Amino acid sequence: MSVTPGLERDDVIENAARELAQHSQIILTLLNGLLVVTGVLLLAWSSLDWQPSIASVLSLVGLNLPTLANEYRQGLILLPFGLALGLSIIGIVRARRYRLRTREIVKEIEAAASDRAMRDALTGLRNRAGFKLRLDSAVEALGEDERLGILYIDLDKFKDVNDTFGHEMGDKLLLAVSNRLDEISQKNVDIARLGGDEFAMLVYHRPDANAICELGKAVSAGLGQPFLIAGTELSIGGSVGIVICPDDGTDPTLLVRRADIAMYRVKAGGRGQALRFDVSMEDELRRRKFLEGELRHAIARNQLEVYYQPFLSSDGETVVGVEGLLRWHHPEEGMISPGVFIPLAEESGLIVEIGDWAMRRALSEAREWSDIHVAVNVSPVQFRRPDLLPHFLGIIAEVGIEPRRVEIEITEGVLMEDAEAAIEIIKGFRNAGVHVALDDFGTGYASLSYLRRFPFDKLKVDQAFVRNLGPSNGSAAIIHSVVSLGRSLGMTVHAEGVETLEHHIFLRAAGCHHFQGFYFAKPMPYAACAEFIAKKRGFSSSSLAYRR
Numbered sequence: 353m354s355v356t357p358g359l360e361r362d363d364v365i366e367n368a369a370r371e372l373a374q375h376s377q378i379i380l381t382l383l384n385g386l387l388v389v390t391g392v393l394l395l396a397w398s399s400l401d402w403q404p405s406i407a408s409v410l411s412l413v414g415l416n417l418p419t420l421a422n423e424y425r426q427g428l429i430l431l432p433f434g435l436a437l438g439l440s441i442i443g444i445v446r447a448r449r450y451r452l453r454t455r456e457i458v459k460e461i462e463a464a465a466s467d468r469a470m471r472d473a474l475t476g477l478r479n480r481a482g483f484k485l486r487l488d489s490a491v492e493a494l495g496e497d498e499r500l501g502i503l504y505i506d507l508d509k510f511k512d513v514n515d516t517f518g519h520e521m522g523d524k525l526l527l528a529v530s531n532r533l534d535e536i537s538q539k540n541v542d543i544a545r546l547g548g549d550e551f552a553m554l555v556y557h558r559p560d561a562n563a564i565c566e567l568g569k570a571v572s573a574g575l576g577q578p579f580l581i582a583g584t585e586l587s588i589g590g591s592v593g594i595v596i597c598p599d600d601g602t603d604p605t606l607l608v609r610r611a612d613i614a615m616y617r618v619k620a621g622g623r624g625q626a627l628r629f630d631v632s633m634e635d636e637l638r639r640r641k642f643l644e645g646e647l648r649h650a651i652a653r654n655q656l657e658v659y660y661q662p663f664l665s666s667d668g669e670t671v672v673g674v675e676g677l678l679r680w681h682h683p684e685e686g687m688i689s690p691g692v693f694i695p696l697a698e699e700s701g702l703i704v705e706i707g708d709w710a711m712r713r714a715l716s717e718a719r720e721w722s723d724i725h726v727a728v729n730v731s732p733v734q735f736r737r738p739d740l741l742p743h744f745l746g747i748i749a750e751v752g753i754e755p756r757r758v759e760i761e762i763t764e765g766v767l768m769e770d771a772e773a774a775i776e777i778i779k780g781f782r783n784a785g786v787h788v789a790l791d792d793f794g795t796g797y798a799s800l801s802y803l804r805r806f807p808f809d810k811l812k813v814d815q816a817f818v819r820n821l822g823p824s825n826g827s828a829a830i831i832h833s834v835v836s837l838g839r840s841l842g843m844t845v846h847a848e849g850v851e852t853l854e855h856h857i858f859l860r861a862a863g864c865h866h867f868q869g870f871y872f873a874k875p876m877p878y879a880a881c882a883e884f885i886a887k888k889r890g891f892s893s894s895s896l897a898y899r900r
């Protein structure tokens with residue numbers, strides 16, 4: 353039996369059984385048909401007045417018994433008649449019985465197949481199709497004074513487990529999750545695995561919304577407890593979106609969409625919680641979709657622009673470089689904050705195209721400012737493209753700017769995703785003469801070990817530390833240790849968010865090399881920045897040497 357690609361072993365067996373059932377029905381029908389025909393022929397034969405020929409037929413087979421034939425003439429007429437009738441009846445009954453049995457078998461096979469089609473192979477829970485079927489009937493059967501809850505559950509950090517420990521561990525974890533959901537859920541709850549690390553619960557016959565929301569919270573709290581699998585403790589978490597029928601809608605499709613929106617909202621807002629849907633979430637999503645659609649055309653419609661924020665050497669007068677910062681002017685919405693549209697661009701993948709555009713624009717504009725460095729921010733999403741290094745070096749060559757004037761700013765997110773690949777790319781940039789800076793240092797997980805492993809040229813101290821500088825908190829101590837760490841590893845230390853003279857004095861004393869912030873200059877359009885640089889050059893004759 354050859355296995356058709358795309359068909360599971362079970363499907364093949366099932367198809368064979370169905371074929372066999374059909375074939376045996378055909379064969380039985382033929383056999384029974386033959387019996388009926390034989391009976392009818394015998395009947396016709398016996399009704400003719402051919403008695404003498406019976407004796408000749410018998411003589412043909414060696415039974416020359418004419419006397420016997422004559423004596424039992426009457427009997428010989430009745431014999432084939434009875435035989436014919438009997439055979440016909442047996443044939444008809446058997447054919448009918450087999451037809452019924454075949455039909456039953458096919459039905460059984462189909463029922464088993466459809467149940468299997470409704471179940472998830474790994475956990476045995478209902479799958480998306482099975483869940484949808486249950487939801488439809490639950491909504492239809494909902495009583496007047498009761499509530500139906502739908503919980504959408506998405507595991508947090510499941511991908512990390514798969515990436516770190518492999519898919520086998522991931523599968524075991526999914527099984528453990530399904531068991532834990534079973535423990536947490538009370539009576540009258542159906543659990544489903546919708547696919548990947550997405551689960552759902554249908555909570556039946558609850559008197560009020562509160563009981564359902566409480567269960568949602570219990571689920572997210574329960575999934576927040578570590579799992580012990582094959583001797584390894586795994587900490588994940590669960591984000592839960594809740595909708596309640598009929599309060600949040602009575603159409604199953606709408607309910608599911610709203611549960612998904614609520615779950616998505618939890619994901620975006622820190623994960624590991626349970627939130628009930630509310631209409632403002634839908635408005636928010638609609639706005640995001642609108643902006644995403646608009647962003648798609650922003651380059652073609654000439655709505656994007658690169659602003660430049662200078663950074664200076666310790667004297668506060670010499671412009672060492674500029675950081676290119678993307679701006680979006682929307683004709684109706686006005687200036688849209690990068691804090692809003694950059695995450696949108698990253699999620700939709702548009703950042704690849706927009707990032708290329710920004711890089712090309714920033715490098716070609718800044719090229720004219722001789723010797724000034726130009727820093728470009730690169731998103732972790734851009735870092736995923738395998739040809740990133742040759743692609744960016746290609747842009748640098750095409751624009752015709754010296755590589756040593758280009759700084760690539762990356763965040764810790766890049767290092768977290770694929771450290772080995774990131775190291776190779778960073779080395780490749782450095783070999784080409786391009787500088788690589790670690791942006792927003794101190795806000796994430798980047799530690800001493802990261803700095804040792806990754807060959808950065810520059811460390812940019814996150815502006816939050818500078819902004820919080822004061823006698824009573826730890827920011828000063830953190831800045832001191834970051835500066836000495838950076839310096840001891842031979843990196844340039846760059847302070848962001850310098851807003852006052854006091855900041856500048858403190859950071860200079862601490863040993864920072866480069867200074868950026870409103871105290872010196874805000875991000876500004878190309879022309880304004882060109883003017884700023886020219887003005888500063890008039891004041892200062894210091895060298896623009898880049899500290900290594």
Ligand SMILES: [Mg+2]
Nearest residue numbers: 675729761791
């Ligand atoms: Mg930056």
